[in-house]
Amino acid sequence: MKRLSKDDIIAGAGRRFATHGYHGTSMRDLGDDLGILGSSIYAHVGGKQELLVAVIEGGAEHFEASARAALDVEGASGQLRAFIKGHIDVILDHRAEARTYLSEVGFLDPDRRAIVAQRRDRYEMYLVEILDACVLEGVLRKDVDVRLASIYTLSILNLVDRWFSESGRVKRAELSEDVYRFVLRGLGGTP
Amino acid sequence: MKRLSKDDIIAGAGRRFATHGYHGTSMRDLGDDLGILGSSIYAHVGGKQELLVAVIEGGAEHFEASARAALDVEGASGQLRAFIKGHIDVILDHRAEARTYLSEVGFLDPDRRAIVAQRRDRYEMYLVEILDACVLEGVLRKDVDVRLASIYTLSILNLVDRWFSESGRVKRAELSEDVYRFVLRGLGGTP
DNA sequence: CCTACCGATCGGTAGG
DNA sequence: CCTACCGATCGGTAGG
Numbered sequence: 296m297k298r299l300s301k302d303d304i305i306a307g308a309g310r311r312f313a314t315h316g317y318h319g320t321s322m323r324d325l326g327d328d329l330g331i332l333g334s335s336i337y338a339h340v341g342g343k344q345e346l347l348v349a350v351i352e353g354g355a356e357h358f359e360a361s362a363r364a365a366l367d368v369e370g371a372s373g374q375l376r377a378f379i380k381g382h383i384d385v386i387l388d389h390r391a392e393a394r395t396y397l398s399e400v401g402f403l404d405p406d407r408r409a410i411v412a413q414r415r416d417r418y419e420m421y422l423v424e425i426l427d428a429c430v431l432e433g434v435l436r437k438d439v440d441v442r443l444a445s446i447y448t449l450s451i452l453n454l455v456d457r458w459f460s461e462s463g464r465v466k467r468a469e470l471s472e473d474v475y476r477f478v479l480r481g482l483g484g485t486p
Numbered sequence: 487m488k489r490l491s492k493d494d495i496i497a498g499a500g501r502r503f504a505t506h507g508y509h510g511t512s513m514r515d516l517g518d519d520l521g522i523l524g525s526s527i528y529a530h531v532g533g534k535q536e537l538l539v540a541v542i543e544g545g546a547e548h549f550e551a552s553a554r555a556a557l558d559v560e561g562a563s564g565q566l567r568a569f570i571k572g573h574i575d576v577i578l579d580h581r582a583e584a585r586t587y588l589s590e591v592g593f594l595d596p597d598r599r600a601i602v603a604q605r606r607d608r609y610e611m612y613l614v615e616i617l618d619a620c621v622l623e624g625v626l627r628k629d630v631d632v633r634l635a636s637i638y639t640l641s642i643l644n645l646v647d648r649w650f651s652e653s654g655r656v657k658r659a660e661l662s663e664d665v666y667r668f669v670l671r672g673l674g675g676t677p
Numbered sequence: 678c679c680t681a682c683c684g685a686t687c688g689g690t691a692g693g
Numbered sequence: 694c695c696t697a698c699c700g701a702t703c704g705g706t707a708g709g
Contacts, residue, residue: 298694299694314592315509316507316508316509316510316592316593317507317510318506318507318509318510319507319508319509319593321686321687321688322687322688322689323686323687323688331694331695332694332695332696333687333688333689334688334689334690334694334695334696334697334698335694335695336694337688337689337690338694338695339694342688342689343688343689398589401505401507402507402510440656440664443656443661443664443668444668446645446649447642447665447668450641450642450644450645451637451638451641451642453641453645454637454641454644454645458637465631465634470634473631473634474638476672477634477635477638477672477673478672480671480672480673480674481668481669481671481672482668482671483671489678490678512702512703512704513703513704513705514702514703514704522678522679523678523679523680524703524704524705525678525679525680525681525682525704525705525706526678526679527678528704528705528706529678529679530678533704533705534704534705
């Protein structure tokens with residue numbers, strides 16, 4: 296039973312927020328999970344909202360790192376494939392952070408929420424750019440509505456953790472490939 | 487300022503739950519929205535959890551009615567199209583109920599949550615059957631993983647209210663058509 | 678549907 | 694990180 300670090304507290308908060316929601320989590324709940332008192336959490340962080348901010352910004356960084364890596368891949372269709380695989384990997388490797396990032400943004404204080412919204416828009420723009428490049432390279436139909444396509448793709452990706460099980464019939468790598476094929480075909484490409 | 491009906495209370499609860507979440511909503515908040523005291527709500531309903539149940543079951547019924555109507559359409563691809571259009575219409579015509587149904591199920595008491603989960607599975611099975619029929623009629627590729635396909639489709643549909651605006655660039659009917667084409671092509675069909 | 682409340686729990690603090 | 698609290702708010706009730 297060694298002392299907890301600030302990161303331990305944030306990780307614990309992420310798990311609770313992901314399963315019970317921000318407003319469904321009390322500082323005492325959180326303390327119970329961590330084996331300390333609720334009031335002891337204030338030795339590490341300023342308050343509950345600060346924990347939400349830390350969890351969500353951690354989630355945002357994972358997604359952004361993944362998108363940057365995807366842009367380094369050669370060829371537009373390879374980038375699309377890497378973007379999809381990267382997003383799924385982030386969601387499944389950081390389920391709690393990712394779920395909180397995706398579901399609890401609305402409970403951020405208005406200022407912080409606006410900043411996170413901007414970061415999400417920027418992330419979506421990465422995908423839009425990749426799809427644009429796919430159209431340009433002739434991988435996708437010229438009449439594709441790239442904005443809608445990016446929303447469809449992110450919708451599929453963002454809900455993956457709600458149903459996917461690592462021990463299920465479909466393996467993670469197969470899922471990434473299948474989503475890639477589905478999106479590519481959906482936009483008029485041939486894998 | 488006439489007296490409120492039970493349905494008024496449930497509708498108000500739906501709106502609050504959809505925007506602030508179940509745990510982010512107090513009975514006093516709800517009363518404020520309705521112009522009465524929080525404690526006055528207990529004249530109409532047994533408690534907060536009962537309101538959540540009512541909103542969510544109302545949402546479930548809308549989706550199920552839409553699915554049944556889709557199954558009445560002639561031809562598998564027509565059914566798929568009707569299912570998609572119907573789902574989008576339910577979401578946009580009953581935003582608060584639908585959003586609560588989709589996001590707050592986890593806060594239902596365990597027994598009720600299990601029942602709702604069953605209803606959701608049944609709804610998904612409607613789509614699986616339609617997709618199976620599409621494969622059988624040769625509208626879709628024979629090697630399609632219909633389970634995954636239904637999940638992808640519902641993922642796109644379930645997040646529509648998060649970004650769609652009635653006053654936006656894309657109109658509702660266009661969206662339904664575009665999603666239909668995207669899904670059909672994604673599964674190897676040609677619209 | 679309001680008045681007047683209840684015990685429980687909330688986020689958070691002072692001091693160690 | 695605990696002890697010992699604080700005022701505020703929570704879901705809910707009795708009685709009208």
